[in-house]
Amino acid sequence: MSQPVPTTPQSSTKATWAxxxxxxxxxxxxxxxxxxxxxxxxxxxxxxxxRAAQGTITGDGRARAAVIIGAISLVLGLIVVIYLVS
Structure with missing residues (x-):
């Protein structure tokens, strides 16, 4: 019997674009x-x-950073808009 060839995890394209x-x-x-x-x-x-890929896809750190940076950008932008309007 042959052993299954281990595959290297692939990087998430969605995380990169995020x-x-x-x-x-x-x-x-x-x-x-x-x-x-x-x-x-x-x-x-x-x-x-x-998470659903169970280790076959990497990039959780990039995805988490994107969510955090996006949220910070959204909040800061709203604060600036409110400040400029008032």
Whole structure:
């Protein structure tokens, strides 16, 4: 009998794109909320996908960072908008 060949875990593409969106939300001045919301949605989806894969997909740290950065960007952006409007 042959032994199964161990495979290396693959990196989550969703987690990578979530982090890209989160960083973009920090540098885009007028449409910051669009990539921030996308980062939160993609990051949450990536984390669920990574947990369901049981070790065959990596990138939980990137997905978590994307959710945190996206949330911070969203909150800070809302604070600035409220400040500018009032």
């Amino acid at each position: 982090l890209v969106c989160a960083i973009a939300s920090l540098v885009i001045p007028y449409a910051w909320f669009i990539p921030a919301i996308a980062a939160i949605i993609l990051g949450t989806s990536a984390r669920a996908e990574i």
